[in-house]
Amino acid sequence: MTIVQIGCNDGKDNILEFCQKNREGIEQIHLIExxxxxxxxxxxTYSDFKQARFYNLAIVPNDADSVDLHIPRSKALxxxxxxxxxxxxxHGHTDFDTINAPATSLTSFLHSNKIQKCDRLYIDAxxxxxxxxxxxxIEKHNIRRIEFETLHSDGFxxxxxxxxxxxxxxxALGYKATEAGEYNxxxxx
Numbered sequence: 241m242t243i244v245q246i247g248c249n250d251g252k253d254n255i256l257e258f259c260q261k262n263r264e265g266i267e268q269i270h271l272i273e274x275x276x277x278x279x280x281x282x283x284x285t286y287s288d289f290k291q292a293r294f295y296n297l298a299i300v301p302n303d304a305d306s307v308d309l310h311i312p313r314s315k316a317l318x319x320x321x322x323x324x325x326x327x328x329x330x331h332g333h334t335d336f337d338t339i340n341a342p343a344t345s346l347t348s349f350l351h352s353n354k355i356q357k358c359d360r361l362y363i364d365a366x367x368x369x370x371x372x373x374x375x376x377x378i379e380k381h382n383i384r385r386i387e388f389e390t391l392h393s394d395g396f397x398x399x400x401x402x403x404x405x406x407x408x409x410x411x412a413l414g415y416k417a418t419e420a421g422e423y424n425x426x427x428x429x
Contacts, residue, residue, distance in 0.1 A: 242357050244270045246299045246346070246372070247364035249278045249319045251285035254421045255362050259289065266291050270355065274298035274309045274341040275321045293353075298323055298343040299363075301371040309341040322366035330396035346376045356382070363388040364424075367395075370406040379413055386410065387426035 241262065245255050248271040259266060271286065272295045273279040279296050286292040298307050300323060310328050311321045313335045320331050323343075328336050350358065361383050363369045369388040378386070394400035410427045420426035 241266050241359045242268045242270070242355065243360045243362070244272070244350075244355065244358050245362040245364075246272045247362075247366065248273045248282050249275070249321075249364075251282035256285060258360075259286075263289070268293065268355075270295065270353065272297050272299055272349070274307075274323075274343070275311050276339075277311075278319075278321065295349075296342065297349070298341045299346050299349060299365060299368075299372060300343045301345065301368060301375040303345045303348050304343040306340050307343040308338050310336050310338050312336045320366060322368075324367045327367045327392065327396065346372055350381065358383045360385045361387070365389075367392040369393065370402040373406050374402065374409060378409070383429075385418075385426060385428045386415065387420050387424050389423050390425045391423045 243259065243266060251271065259269060269289060269292045271282055271292060273282055274297060276296050279294055283294055298309060300307055307323045309321060309323055310325050312328060312333045320328055320333060322328055358381060363372055365372055370393040373388065390399060390403060391397060393403035414429055415427035418426050418428045
């Protein structure tokens with residue numbers, strides 16, 4: 241099994257629990273995080289997984305070499321790190337830093353890392369989840385399960401056009417809704 245997680249933060253989440261329960265059946269775990277400090281924490285979290293690969297990278301809807309990443313100064317809140325400045329402001333963050341982070345699209349990431357099969361794709365891109373899916377050629381990849389955060393699909397705590405288009409795209413490709421983590425939706429073939 242191959243797992244790709246976009247926005248892994250420190251790695252302490254339901255995906256880690258899944259990996260721990262299914263360790264023997266996992267061939268590769270690709271953990272992607274644009275916040276370098278959070279990625280270092282994730283490396284510690286997954287230190288006993290020889291299958292884990294780590295990428296200091298922002299996955300964005302369209303190819304880019306780099307993007308501005310806004311990171312709350314409080315380490316306890318760095319899960320809100322986002323390429324969308326207003327996302328932090330809407331969450332009430334007034335004290336944050338901005339760094340330039342390397343970036344690419346999901347299509348380019350999979351291609352450049354020669355990932356031809358992805359059994360489980362998790363996306364938590366703090367407001368960009370649906371846009372990433374909408375700009376990704378899912379039908380060209382063999383992804384059995386896609387789980388993503390829907391809470392901010394069309395802005396802070398909003399579901400609208402992006403959300404509806406994303407769900408329509410998944411259903412048109414034969415995906416069916418299934419159980420997911422808090423604030424997320426999941427679809428499987």
